[in-house]
Amino acid sequence: MKLIYISNSRxxxxxxxxxxxxxxxxxxxxxxHDVKLVMPSRINRIKKDPFDYYGIKKTFSIKKLPTLDxxxxxxxxxxxxxxxxxxxxxxxxxxxxxxxxxxxxREQMVGxxxxxxxxxxxxxxxxxxxxHLRIWKKSKKLIVLTSFIKKRLIxxxxxxxxxxxxxxxxxxxxxxxxxxxxxxxxxxxxxxxKKIVGYVGMLRTLGMEKGxxxxxxxxxxxxxxxIIFVLVGGTKEDIDFxxxxxxxxGIKERVLFVGRVAHSLVPVYLKAFxxxxxxxxxxxxxxxxxxPMKIFEYMASKRPIISTKLPTLxxxxxxxxxxxxxxxxxxxxxxxxxxxNDRELVDNLSLKAYNRVLGYTWESRAKSIIESVKFIK
Numbered sequence: 001m002k003l004i005y006i007s008n009s010r011x012x013x014x015x016x017x018x019x020x021x022x023x024x025x026x027x028x029x030x031x032x033h034d035v036k037l038v039m040p041s042r043i044n045r046i047k048k049d050p051f052d053y054y055g056i057k058k059t060f061s062i063k064k065l066p067t068l069d070x071x072x073x074x075x076x077x078x079x080x081x082x083x084x085x086x087x088x089x090x091x092x093x094x095x096x097x098x099x100x101x102x103x104x105x106r107e108q109m110v111g112x113x114x115x116x117x118x119x120x121x122x123x124x125x126x127x128x129x130x131x132h133l134r135i136w137k138k139s140k141k142l143i144v145l146t147s148f149i150k151k152r153l154i155x156x157x158x159x160x161x162x163x164x165x166x167x168x169x170x171x172x173x174x175x176x177x178x179x180x181x182x183x184x185x186x187x188x189x190x191x192x193x194k195k196i197v198g199y200v201g202m203l204r205t206l207g208m209e210k211g212x213x214x215x216x217x218x219x220x221x222x223x224x225x226x227i228i229f230v231l232v233g234g235t236k237e238d239i240d241f242x243x244x245x246x247x248x249x250g251i252k253e254r255v256l257f258v259g260r261v262a263h264s265l266v267p268v269y270l271k272a273f274x275x276x277x278x279x280x281x282x283x284x285x286x287x288x289x290x291x292p293m294k295i296f297e298y299m300a301s302k303r304p305i306i307s308t309k310l311p312t313l314x315x316x317x318x319x320x321x322x323x324x325x326x327x328x329x330x331x332x333x334x335x336x337x338x339x340x341n342d343r344e345l346v347d348n349l350s351l352k353a354y355n356r357v358l359g360y361t362w363e364s365r366a367k368s369i370i371e372s373v374k375f376i377k
């Protein structure tokens with residue numbers, strides 16, 4: 001089967017969507033499909049090859065198409081729209097005489113240029129317009145991250161039969177590595193004699209808090225100097241922002257901002273930690289739309305997870321994590337203390353999470369998607 005994946009992405013990118021696109025292309029090709037990623041040629045300060053940057057096997061090809069990219073001048077919606085439309089016009093011309101079996105994308109506007117697409121939706125627009133409904137209805141299949149998105153689409157008149165719920169996934173061989181906690185700390189230059197609470201990922205998303213402020217305030221209420229907090233990821237702006245909060249809380253000596261690291265190093269950092277945090281606050285996006293890749297990476301690391309009790313996280317984690325009320329400093333403080341002092345709880349949560357994530361690999365996700373669309377004309 002020949003699959004074309006259209007992605008209006010700047011690749012490589014510091015954002016998670018770029019990694020997700022590359023991993024899905026690799027997963028489709030691992031299921032014995034001929035995959036080509038079609039993307040725009042854009043101005044990018046990251047000069048690395050996308051395969052090397054993400055640690056992805058070169059089992060599929062990438063075709064870059066011309067686009068009018070003025071976003072670097074001013075990150076306004078009009079410039080993004082111009083870039084998108086010129087790229088999709090290039091894609092339309094490029095694919096005019098190409099043969100393929102599946103046209104796959106995460107870009108809703110692809111539906112304005114092509115028919116019979118398989119459209120992956122990670123969220124729904126705040127305002128549903130008629131053209132959204134037209135695109136969804138004429139799509140061959142809709143792939144959504146959560147059952148809550150599917151329910152919302154059905155409320156808008158989309159047939160449930162054409163909607164597939166497929167959570168994000170994990171590259172299990174990359175994250176299920178054999179390295180001791182001590183060796184992982186030596187490799188990442190982290191202290192051997194501390195209890196380390198870890199967080200990996202963007203510190204804010206779409207301008208929204210991800211609970212980092214709550215985590216820092218919780219740590220400030222834990223008076224044990226041997227417990228430290230290590231954050232991997234985040235922009236310089238966000239690191240500076242939370243660095244100011246750390247100073248105000250008086251915990252500067254107990255917090256380390258590592259910043260962004262190569263994706264291949266993330267599994268080593270996870271193995272270096274004693275407990276992993278995902279303290280998402282409560283809002284509509286986190287409640288119903290997200291399927292964060294880092295949760296699956298956490299689960300694969302065989303380290304205990306503390307997260308918040310939100311519908312999407314309950315759907316993914318079940319009882320394999322310590323789930324607490326969102327925005328609750330006291331509960332998070334007590335949860336961290338409990339996990340760090342309860343070996344039996346650590347082993348129980350870690351094993352449950354690992355066993356659960358075995359069903360969330362990228363390859364199994366790609367296989368289930370293809371099985372659902374390959375017989376549909």
